Amino acid sequence: MKAIMKAFQRAVALDSSIHRNLKVKLPENYSFMENVEIVPLTYSEILSATMYYPVMFGVQDEVVFPFAVTGINGKNVFLKKNGTWKIDTVPNVCRHYPFGVFKEADEYTIIFDETYASDDGERLFDDEGNDTEFFSSIKQGLTELARDFHDAEECSKELFNGGLLKTLNLDVDTKLGKMQFRNMLIANIEYLSRLQPEKLYSLNSKGYLLILHAHYLSLRNFKLFDIFAEL
Structure with a gap:
C-alpha cells in the first residue's frame, strides 16, 4: 500500500544495518488510532468492513485502492476511551502497527513508526543483522499483509478500468460535524445493470460483484456514526 496510515508519526524504512540495535515495544491497545479517520483496506477484509464502515475507493498516484472511513474531524468513532475497539472488525493494517508496508513501484518495504522504539522493548535483529524470532513472526504477518494489499489493488484496478467505478463527491453531516469527500470512487450501479450476462458471471466468479454491491x-453506515459516537 502506498498511502501511509495517519497513525504513523515518524515512519521509516527498516534496515538491518541502520537498525541493528533497535528495540520495539508494541502498543497495548489501539489508542494510536484516536485521530485516524481513513484506513486503507486489504482485499480479504472488504466485505466484512462494509458491515460497519463506509467503504469507498480512492486514487493515489494512479493506484486505485479501497478504504474505510473510521471517523470524522479527527475523531475515530470506533475507538473507546480506554483504547479498545467498539466492534470486532478491526482493519488489518491496525493489527500490525507500529509496523506496516509501503509500496514503491512493484516493491514493498517494511516501515516502522520510530515513536515505538524503546530501550525495554524487543530486538528486531541480532548482532549479525539476522531477524530475531520476534521480528520473524512480525515479518511473516507483514508479508501476508502486502499480498492482501496487492489483491485489493488488482481488484480495484480491474473494476476501475472496466468502468465499474465512477467519481463521487459526497458531503456528510453527523453529530461530530461535517466532512467532504471529493473525487472518490463508488460502484457504477447504472453501468453494472447494463452488463451482459457473461461479464456479470465473470465478476461474480471472482467475488467482485458482491464487493461492488456491499x-x-x-x-449508509455514515448513519451509524452518531450511534457509535455515543457508545
Whole structure:
C-alpha cells in the first residue's frame, strides 16, 4: 500500500544495518488510532468492513485502492476511551502497527513508526543483522499483509478500468460535524445493470460483484456514526 496510515508519526524504512540495535515495544491497545479517520483496506477484509464502515475507493498516484472511513474531524468513532475497539472488525493494517508496508513501484518495504522504539522493548535483529524470532513472526504477518494489499489493488484496478467505478463527491453531516469527500470512487450501479450476462458471471466468479454491491450499500453506515459516537 502506498498511502501511509495517519497513525504513523515518524515512519521509516527498516534496515538491518541502520537498525541493528533497535528495540520495539508494541502498543497495548489501539489508542494510536484516536485521530485516524481513513484506513486503507486489504482485499480479504472488504466485505466484512462494509458491515460497519463506509467503504469507498480512492486514487493515489494512479493506484486505485479501497478504504474505510473510521471517523470524522479527527475523531475515530470506533475507538473507546480506554483504547479498545467498539466492534470486532478491526482493519488489518491496525493489527500490525507500529509496523506496516509501503509500496514503491512493484516493491514493498517494511516501515516502522520510530515513536515505538524503546530501550525495554524487543530486538528486531541480532548482532549479525539476522531477524530475531520476534521480528520473524512480525515479518511473516507483514508479508501476508502486502499480498492482501496487492489483491485489493488488482481488484480495484480491474473494476476501475472496466468502468465499474465512477467519481463521487459526497458531503456528510453527523453529530461530530461535517466532512467532504471529493473525487472518490463508488460502484457504477447504472453501468453494472447494463452488463451482459457473461461479464456479470465473470465478476461474480471472482467475488467482485458482491464487493461492488456491499461497498455501494455501505455508505449508509455514515448513519451509524452518531450511534457509535455515543457508545
